[in-house]
Amino acid sequence: MVAKISRFHKKKEVSTIKKVFGWSSLALIALLGLFLIFYNVRIYQKRAELEGRAAELREEIAQLSQQEENLKQQLEISSTEEYQERVLREQGLYQKPGEEVVTIVPFEEPEQKEQSIKKWWNPWTWGVR
Numbered sequence: 001m002v003a004k005i006s007r008f009h010k011k012k013e014v015s016t017i018k019k020v021f022g023w024s025s026l027a028l029i030a031l032l033g034l035f036l037i038f039y040n041v042r043i044y045q046k047r048a049e050l051e052g053r054a055a056e057l058r059e060e061i062a063q064l065s066q067q068e069e070n071l072k073q074q075l076e077i078s079s080t081e082e083y084q085e086r087v088l089r090e091q092g093l094y095q096k097p098g099e100e101v102v103t104i105v106p107f108e109e110p111e112q113k114e115q116s117i118k119k120w121w122n123p124w125t126w127g128v129r
Contacts, residue, residue: 077083088094092101 085094092103095101
């Protein structure tokens, strides 16, 4: 009976070529897995960056649309005859028959001449009055 048990426990010898091939294939699979993990992280970072940029651009589009609406309203207002007449009257370029244009110029104080002060340490100011 001892002979039968030993028959089942025989160890097979594995050649060194098979061991090298097994370990190298395991290392290759591990490197491939690390590469894929690294690549997925890079893609995630790029995606987050692009989503942030997309949100900024959507906000900018909304602002530009609002600005476009404001400009359209201003264009509609400025194309009316009443607005054009008011602007021309403010500039003094338009008057109705019988009206006079009065232009008010802001008051400016005349510049005072600088009185030169004689300074005892500066000989260039001694002769100036």
